[in-house]
Amino acid sequence: MSKTTTGTDLPPAPDDVDTEAGPEADADSAAERLSTAPVESDGPTGIGVLGWARWMWRQLTSMRVALILLFLLSLAAIPGSLIPQNGQGSQNAMKVVSWKAQHTTLAPVYEKLQLFDVYSSVWFSAIYILLFVSLAGCIVPRTWQFVGVLRARPPAAPSNLTRMPVYAAWRTDADADAVNAAAHRLLRKRGFRAHLSGGSVAAEKGYLREVGNLAFHLSLFALLGGFAWASLASGTAGKLMVEGEGYSNTITQLDDFSGTRFYTTDDLDPFYLKLDSFTARFQSTGAQVGAARQFTANVEYSAGSDPTQTKTAKIEVNHPLEIGGSKIYLIGHGFAPVVTVRNGKGEVVYQGATPFLPQDANQTSTGVVKVSDYGIGPDGKKTQLGFSGSFLPTAPDSFAGTGPISLFPDDAAPMLVLNVYAGDLGNNSGRPQNIYQLDTKNMTQLQQDDKPAAARLKPGQVWELPSGYGTLTFDGYKRFASFNVSHRPGNEIALAGGVLAILGLIGSLFLQRRRIWVRAVALPGGGTQVELAGLARSESAKIAEELAELAVDLQDDAPAAEESDEPDEADATVEPDDTVEPDETDDPEAPSAPSDPTPADQNSKE
């Protein structure tokens, strides 16, 4: 048998854009050529640094290494889910601290290995950077190759069609040229890019598969780009507001701010925001009693610097408010007891709502009230008062055994529990002050009946402070809500990347790229030999179906010549390799059918 291959007898242009593989024509490697996947190479080519550099680059962009890197990436992501991580909000930062306290020997080792910052660690970054370099090294050349493929004609029919993975043939009395023309027309109708030349038709379809695959891999860069941009140009700030309070979005009025290189305190979006009211609802019966059911912050805001033109809006857990380039998220809520403090002379020295921070799911809240402007104390010296304690939205009848804890997150039986200190609050010490904590270093706790003075107040009740310090009235309480003001560019890019990835995957996984060749040649003894062959990824049997349908359609123009009485029993199949039994073959010297394209219908093995 002549050793004909798909490569040797092709016109030079079309096929070699596809691959650098040698003209090896077994079905597998031929099928591979339907993809622009790179061809693996084994050892360094050439010597010296350049040779090695080239070899390393080849390795890095090879499929094997891509696979290893992908695998490593998934492994490397795991520790971060099991060990608490820094930089994921204050709650997690607390977890990191307590974890370190519990594991004093491991903690320094973990610290060294960056296990508290897995996703920004050197090793995690190294893996994904290598992966993306590999991806770029793979995708960019593939894109160019693919453009070349699109511009070239479908590769011409190999001389030996029986070598192709799917194959069919029959004899007809129709004219060879007419059959080829009909095949060309039918393939076009089926959406193939078909080309008729040299007595055969070459057709190809399913380019969208490659487009999809390239789009998917390129979209990964969009995702990465979105991520990178966000980490360079985003900023978040926190703001807590009691009902009725408002603020302008500037650094002086925010509670905290963390920026990045391209988003600093100067870049804050100018707006004004006011919390009108806050609604919270909780489950009051059943097994899930106390579970939150609704949180709504009713706000007023004005974009820009003009605070007179306000609009109203609702902010809920899944519904942030967008003002300019910032989004405002509702992240917490609680109670702010309203108290009035009077000095010994009955003058009001403090009045207002003070947020108490929730400590548990039932809103047991702790906080302090600092009376900086108390003035002259009963001992004739200038002094300040500090109250510390808890607010319980639903206080138990007795604190015995439990201490002051709330039983339910809503305000069913509100109570304020306080101690009181006198002395120097430390406001002027120059050290940063935490408004939720009392620095009692220079203060003394006031006593009553030789015990620390304490009060449990219901709304409206007045506490007579010991030693003539005056009174504290628990006027009532308001709710507060805390907000996260977030500026994050790059979301759109990442979203576009995500959508493109999905579309690309659909194209890449559900479409088949395949080729079909048809060749009709006049036989020396009269009549025409029709051969069809197809090539696709080996995964699918669809190409066989498609070829069969095409062949059936083609028989309208090229009806099979009747040569056997029992066409239905004709299950004689042509071996696609060269080992065809002699008795099944036609004339082996037939000029253009070198390897026995035995038409099935002509042979009946009884």
Added chain:
Amino acid sequence: MHLASAVDPQLADLSNKLIYSAMVVYTLAMFAHMIEWTFGSKGAVAVRSKEQAGSLADTVAAAGPKGVKKVTVTVAGAGGGTTTLTRTAVAGEGATVVTSGRGADEVDGPGAAGTSERADLAGRIAVSLTVLGLLLHGGGIVSRGLSVSRWPWGNMYEFSCAFAFSMTAAYLVLLAARKNVRWLGLPVVVAVLLTLGIATTTLYTDSDQLVPALHSPWLAIHVSTAIFCGGAFYAAFIATLLYLGKDSFEKRIAAGLTTGPLGTSASIWRRLPAASTFDKLSYRINALVFPLWTFTITAGAIWAEAAWGKYWEWDPKETWSFVTWVAYACYLHARATAGWKGRKAAYLALAAFACWLFNYYGVNIFVTGKHSYAGI
């Protein structure tokens, strides 16, 4: 004011009863399948597509030789063997008949029932019971949703019920589409019973309204696609396991042994589809689900952006979804480009599914993150 009144206790109770009834019916279906497998072991023979060839001949004969268009396509098999596919179109009737003969080493077994009629009857009973179970199961899910007027997948119990439902439904849809998948019945029913068992015992939560974090249309989108992906990954997992088993069996037989791996009976393996069928099936399912899983993660990220202000924070759930995604990408890559077919790829698929399972049970139960809600 309190929304607790929005729970209809009768419907919630009905839902529980329906779920329990479904479990009973599934258990019966499981027994029926076992009977099918047992009876079917007698006289199981590999039947080839002789009858199909016969029916083709009949059709062609009936139409007469005139106007018959017939093509035989030769398909080169992976191992060097060949397969043929014959397509016959009878002019004027528009009907085409396709037969495909297969290479000798690729014969699918006849199914659990083998050639035994009693076993076939048991199998049919099992399928009917499974359908009944599915109806009760679906009723349970719907009444649960109605009892609180929301999508019934707000916690792990509800999620598990829906997940098991999607598994059974997928199996029955394949059956209804006349696919040869009755052998899947037993593994599916067992998996469904396990899932429901865990759901009703350790994961059970009373029917109730949702925490505000779940008040979002993304709940319906993100969670339902996640459920669907879970069911499909599970099915692919079963196919992968069976592939590995059947492949070992075929190798053992080739080596002259008479039993399947782990001393299992040869008759069971003989009745199952060919290893290559399992291999293809698990690849197809995984490839089909991968874009949907990508969508699920994307939808989750969009939701996270609306709820927490950042679309990706490496929360444990996000991390494990990512790990699962990359693991499946590894598997697809290995098959598409590295040419890893067969066992090596199957091990990757198993690893990927292990990641998925851990993401579901492990992360929800052992790891705390932002994805923890009332009642797990």
